[in-house]
Amino acid sequence: MSKFDSFLTELEGASVLELNELVKAIEEKFGVSAAAVSAAPAAAGPAEEERASFNVELTEAGPNKIAVIKIVKEVLALGLAEAKGAVDSAPKVLKEGVKKEEAEKMKKDLEAAGAKVTLK
Numbered sequence: 233m234s235k236f237d238s239f240l241t242e243l244e245g246a247s248v249l250e251l252n253e254l255v256k257a258i259e260e261k262f263g264v265s266a267a268a269v270s271a272a273p274a275a276a277g278p279a280e281e282e283r284a285s286f287n288v289e290l291t292e293a294g295p296n297k298i299a300v301i302k303i304v305k306e307v308l309a310l311g312l313a314e315a316k317g318a319v320d321s322a323p324k325v326l327k328e329g330v331k332k333e334e335a336e337k338m339k340k341d342l343e344a345a346g347a348k349v350t351l352k
Contacts (some may be wrong), residue, residue, distance in 0.1 A: 286335040286351045290322045294346035303341050325352075 243251070259265055293300050297319060305315035308326060318324055327338065339349040 283332070285329045285331060287325050287328045288330055288335050288338050289325045289350045289352055290319065290342065290347055291350050292348040293319045293322050294348060296346035299345035300342060300347045303345050303347075307338055307341065319347075322347075323350075 243254075246254070290300075290304070301312070301315050301319045304310065304318055304326060305312060308315065308318070310318065318326060327335075330338070335351050339351060342349045
């Protein structure tokens with residue numbers, strides 16, 4: 233049995249307003265912020281886990297714009313006008329939520345055509 237069990241049992245019956253008052257009282261008593269306390273473990277934790285998905289952003293079309301348009305057209309299954317519009321509006325996120333392997337392949341292909349690409 234934890235030393236906080238009785239305290240937590242008592243809190244179960246509290247309303248949201250009462251819990252809000254408790255948080256404010258703790259912040260004042262100890263000179264802390266609940267936001268800072270909740271962010272601290274993330275900052276002190278291990279290195280960021282490897283991300284599962286990325287956004288592929290075309291940062292710059294580069295000198296060989298036609299080749300970049302062809303790759304964008306092929307990779308995104310767009311028509312020529314849509315692909316040209318996407319390339320012309322760089323910097324632009326081309327695809328969101330892409331798996332790491334696919335994102336890296338897109339980046340490699342676009343960079344081979346002379347574009348600048350950022351994975352976010």
